[in-house]
Amino acid sequence: MDTIQSDNYPIYFNNSIDELVSFVKKGAYSKFFILTDENTGVHCLPIVKSKLDELGDYDLIEINAGEESKDIDFCIGVWKMLIDFGADRKSLMINLGGGVVTDLGGFAASTYKRGIDFVHVPTTLLSQVDASVGGKTGIDIDSIKNIIGTFTQPKAVFIEYNFLKTLPPRQILSGLAEMLKHGLIADAAYWNELKSSDLKKPTVQLVYRSVEIKNVITIEDPKEKGIRKALNFGHTIGHAVETNSLINDKDPLSHGEAIAIGMICESYLAYKKTGLSAEELSEITHVFSDLYPRYTIAESSFDNLFAIMQKDKKNQDNKINCTLLTKIGQCNIDNICTEAELRESLMYYINL
Amino acid sequence: MDTIQSDNYPIYFNNSIDELVSFVKKGAYSKFFILTDENTGVHCLPIVKSKLDELGDYDLIEINAGEESKDIDFCIGVWKMLIDFGADRKSLMINLGGGVVTDLGGFAASTYKRGIDFVHVPTTLLSQVDASVGGKTGIDIDSIKNIIGTFTQPKAVFIEYNFLKTLPPRQILSGLAEMLKHGLIADAAYWNELKSSDLKKPTVQLVYRSVEIKNVITIEDPKEKGIRKALNFGHTIGHAVETNSLINDKDPLSHGEAIAIGMICESYLAYKKTGLSAEELSEITHVFSDLYPRYTIAESSFDNLFAIMQKDKKNQDNKINCTLLTKIGQCNIDNICTEAELRESLMYYINL
Numbered sequence: 076m077d078t079i080q081s082d083n084y085p086i087y088f089n090n091s092i093d094e095l096v097s098f099v100k101k102g103a104y105s106k107f108f109i110l111t112d113e114n115t116g117v118h119c120l121p122i123v124k125s126k127l128d129e130l131g132d133y134d135l136i137e138i139n140a141g142e143e144s145k146d147i148d149f150c151i152g153v154w155k156m157l158i159d160f161g162a163d164r165k166s167l168m169i170n171l172g173g174g175v176v177t178d179l180g181g182f183a184a185s186t187y188k189r190g191i192d193f194v195h196v197p198t199t200l201l202s203q204v205d206a207s208v209g210g211k212t213g214i215d216i217d218s219i220k221n222i223i224g225t226f227t228q229p230k231a232v233f234i235e236y237n238f239l240k241t242l243p244p245r246q247i248l249s250g251l252a253e254m255l256k257h258g259l260i261a262d263a264a265y266w267n268e269l270k271s272s273d274l275k276k277p278t279v280q281l282v283y284r285s286v287e288i289k290n291v292i293t294i295e296d297p298k299e300k301g302i303r304k305a306l307n308f309g310h311t312i313g314h315a316v317e318t319n320s321l322i323n324d325k326d327p328l329s330h331g332e333a334i335a336i337g338m339i340c341e342s343y344l345a346y347k348k349t350g351l352s353a354e355e356l357s358e359i360t361h362v363f364s365d366l367y368p369r370y371t372i373a374e375s376s377f378d379n380l381f382a383i384m385q386k387d388k389k390n391q392d393n394k395i396n397c398t399l400l401t402k403i404g405q406c407n408i409d410n411i412c413t414e415a416e417l418r419e420s421l422m423y424y425i426n427l
Numbered sequence: 428m429d430t431i432q433s434d435n436y437p438i439y440f441n442n443s444i445d446e447l448v449s450f451v452k453k454g455a456y457s458k459f460f461i462l463t464d465e466n467t468g469v470h471c472l473p474i475v476k477s478k479l480d481e482l483g484d485y486d487l488i489e490i491n492a493g494e495e496s497k498d499i500d501f502c503i504g505v506w507k508m509l510i511d512f513g514a515d516r517k518s519l520m521i522n523l524g525g526g527v528v529t530d531l532g533g534f535a536a537s538t539y540k541r542g543i544d545f546v547h548v549p550t551t552l553l554s555q556v557d558a559s560v561g562g563k564t565g566i567d568i569d570s571i572k573n574i575i576g577t578f579t580q581p582k583a584v585f586i587e588y589n590f591l592k593t594l595p596p597r598q599i600l601s602g603l604a605e606m607l608k609h610g611l612i613a614d615a616a617y618w619n620e621l622k623s624s625d626l627k628k629p630t631v632q633l634v635y636r637s638v639e640i641k642n643v644i645t646i647e648d649p650k651e652k653g654i655r656k657a658l659n660f661g662h663t664i665g666h667a668v669e670t671n672s673l674i675n676d677k678d679p680l681s682h683g684e685a686i687a688i689g690m691i692c693e694s695y696l697a698y699k700k701t702g703l704s705a706e707e708l709s710e711i712t713h714v715f716s717d718l719y720p721r722y723t724i725a726e727s728s729f730d731n732l733f734a735i736m737q738k739d740k741k742n743q744d745n746k747i748n749c750t751l752l753t754k755i756g757q758c759n760i761d762n763i764c765t766e767a768e769l770r771e772s773l774m775y776y777i778n779l
Contacts, residue, residue: 105744151499154568154575163743186538188740189563189576190650211541216506223506224541225577298542388540391515392457 076283082294084231086208088283091233092123095169095196098231099130104192105165107133110153110180112140115172118241119198123171134160138176142321145175145215147223153183167192167230173199173246174206174330178221181212185227194231198238200250200277201330204257204285207232209293209303218318219386226298234286236279244275248366249331251277252309256338257288259359260305263404270362304408307389308398311412312420313337315383319376328370335367339427340420345399347416349407359403364427372425377418384417428635434646436583438560440635443585444475447521447548450583451482456544457517459485462505462532464492467524470593471550475523486512490528494673497527497567499575505535519544519582525551525598526558526682530573533564537579546583550590552602552629553682556609556637559584561645561655570670571738578650586638588631596627600718601683603629604661608690609640611711612657615756622714656760659741660750664769665689667735671728680722687719691779692772697751699768701759711755716779724777729770736769 079086087094099107107130111120116137127133136156138144157166170180170193177195184193197207210228213221239247251274258266265284272281289306296303317333328336342359345351372380389396394411401407412420431438439446451459459482463472468489479485488508490496509518522532522545529547536545549559562580565573591599603626610618617636624633641658648655669685680688694711697703724732741748746763753759764772 147503151568158568158571158574158738161737161745163745164740165743182538186534186575186577188574189565189578213541216503216510219510222510222540223538225538226541385513386510388516391517393513393515 076279079286079290081208081232081290082210082228082297084228086232086234086286086290088234088236088279091196091235092126094231095194095233096126096129098194099167099169102167102192103165104167105163106161107167107169108136108157108160108162109133109169109171110136110138110176110183111171112138112144112173112176114140115176115198119171119238122237123196123235138179140175142175142215145179145213147214147216150179150183150214153179154187157183157187162187162191164188164191167194169194169196171196171198172202173197174202177202177206178211178213178224181227181229182214182224185212185225190227192230194233195229196233196235198235199242200239200247200282201253202250203234203239203282204250204289205253207234208286208289210297218322220314220318222388234282236282245329247275247277249329251366252331252334252338254281254285255362256306256308256334257285259338259400259403260308260398260406261288261292261404266403274366301408304389304398305406306398307408308400308406309334309338309341311337311384311387311389311395311397312340312380312417314387315380316372318383319379332367332370335363336370336372336424339363340424341397341399343420343423344397344410344412344416345401347419348410348412349399349401351400351402355400355403360427372421374425377421380421381414381417428631431638431642433560433584433642434562434580434649436580438584438586438638438642440586440588440631443548443587444478446583447546447585448478448481450546451519451521454519454544455517456519457515458513459519459521460488460509460512460514461485461521461523462488462490462528462535463523464490464496464525464528466492467528467550471523471590474589475548475587490531492527494527494567497531497565499566499568502531502535502566505531506539509535509539514539514543516540516543519546521546521548523548523550524554525549526554529554529558530563530565530576533579533581534566534576537564537577542579544582546585547581548585548587550587551594552591552599552634553605554602555586555591555634556602556641557605559586560638560641562649570674572666572670574740586634588634597681599627599629601681603718604683604686604690606633606637607714608658608660608686609637611690611752611755612660612750612758613640613644613756618755626718653760656741656750657758660752660758661686661690661693663689663736663739663741663747663749663764664692664732664772666739667732668724670735671731684719684722687715688722688724688776691715692776693749693751695772695775696749696762696764696768697753699771700762700764701751701753703752703754707752707755712779724773726777729773732773733766733769
């Protein structure tokens with residue numbers, strides 16, 4: 076596997092931790108900081124610690140695991156630690172963790188002293204195939220996901236496949252939803268390859284292909300004016316379901332579990348609005364229903380879900396906007412969906 | 428006076444409010460928001476309100492006047508109001524006010540939904556000649572000025588000279604310090620012109636020239652890797668004096684008053700380190716001493732001042748960094764100054 080070239084930065088797949096050490100050594104940074112979460116601290120940091128220790132002193136900033144840590148209050152905590160540790164403009168932030176760490180760390184670094192360098196070392200499947208590529212950073216306010224953020228590219232991304240071996244199956248499934256999305260929006264052959272694979276253990280080649288697809292799309296449209304919106308497939312409804320679950324459920328849905336629901340609903344919308352065939356709707360529905368546990372959405376929660384969708388970043392002029400498939404491997408951006416249509420698509424999921 | 432072209436955006440000087448109205452009308456924005464402070468709301472908003480009302484509905488976000496409003500907590504307040512008002516990615520933020528409003532508003536807009544358009548309508552002399560030009564946005568944490576921010580250019584700047592007529596003399600003096608700085612670092616003829624002018628009422632031509640100087644420097648080096656550091660003259664010591672005053676004084680120094688002290692001290696450092704002549708040091712000292720009230724700095728506050736300077740964004744490797752004049756109209760960036768040198772320069776001011 077070759078190193079993938081993104082928008083002025085490399086994405087390493089081979090000997091990634093060695094590449095990280097070499098990157099830091101070459102960078103002439105005044106200090107470096109590792110942002111991580113408690114889980115990564117336990118499972119992944121030990122794998123890389125001996126190599127990082129070659130680099131000399133660094134400060135570790137550890138946050139709690141989970142989406143709650145993406146709140147602005149935790150971001151303020153990270154900023155204050157950077158201040159207290161004396162981070163200057165020549166400091167480097169290494170975001171070692173899942174999407175919460177890379178999104179929050181990217182935002183904190185991109186705004187600290189008007190921007191210091193940062194790199195991502197994604198440790199979950201979800202962050203390897205999604206969050207770490209494309210230059211989006213973000214934090215939440217009042218549980219509104221990524222409502223505050225920047226478009227800022229990391230200086231490099233280091234993807235270490237071995238980290239995936241430490242993940243529980245539910246976290247593999249969470250990342251897998253984004254990989255399946257990449258096939259659905261852009262590459263029917265990849266979708267078919269995924270379908271015929273052992274998806275409990277995606278190979279490094281499959282991970283690599285997902286990063287390639289996301290990278291091509293985000294290079295073409297870094298600021299999401301057009302084609303990048305393809306990546307939002309499943310996310311209009313999925314984000315709302317995820318946010319609602321985060322607020323109300325004791326054991327909230329993972330991102331991928333929520334997005335899988337979103338992709339089923341939005342495939343139904345595609346069947347109604349953009350020409351997705353009944354056969355392909357059925358195929359998509361079956362793949363996701365087989366992989367992901369059934370989730371109960373009460374009709375009484377629809378009003379909440381709509382209220383969340385109304386606040387979605389992707390909207391314009393108060394209209395709810397979806398990316399919809401035209402067939403497997405192709406999609407159409409900027410489809411306005413009415414409340415009635417969205418309600419019908421949720422009913423489709425409920426009645427499965 | 429021609430419209431000044433900056434880094435992909437215009438800076439209007441003629442019929443600026445008409446230009447603003449025309450800009451908003453042409454922009455096809457879904458909504459627009461005016462961020463202002465209580466003083467601007469009283470003194471400036473009425474002057475432009477009838478014209479803005481031509482544009483239809485807008486939401487007004489008003490913050491308290493003063494540097495305290497640049498704290499992250501107020502920024503969160505602005506973000507939450509944008510959420511509540513339903514601002515989408517096609518919304519426009521109009522920052523109508525002084526530097527606090529343009530810095531905070533620029534930061535809030537540049538990070539809301541990963542960036543919405545914003546324009547500046549600076550209402551103080553300081554914000555017209557300094558904050559509104561050059562693309563720096565910023566907020567404070569724990570009274571550390573601009574510790575968090577972005578480099579993001581506004582879509583346009585509208586400089587309305589008539590606003591200056593509403594300003595108290597102390598605010599004129601605050602902006603004047605930056606104008607004098609522009610002469611000192613880049614244009615001896617402009618410095619001489621300023622010296623021979625009635626500085627209680629700077630003409631629009633003088634304001635224009637300051638914006639020209641700042642604009643040329645910031646276009647050449649938008650992210651402050653090199654020459655833009657020239658604009659930091661007076662600010663290493665000045666910022667520390669300002670922050671210390673903000674924390675401890677009942678009636679804190681204005682930005683310009685603090686920077687004037689910083690420029691006297693740093694001119695002394697230039698005399699000791701970078702070849703500024705004794706005559707020019709004397710000339711600079713007299714100009715600032717005549718214009719600005721004497722301020723008492725106790726020797727017992729020196730430790731505090733150094734502690735603040737240690738946290739300055741401009742430092743690298745824990746060394747305090749100053750821009751120093753070589754002669755009037757020319758300067759040198761990146762001069763490391765020792766604690767002893769800085770202490771001596773403060774003593775120079777104290778003993779005047």
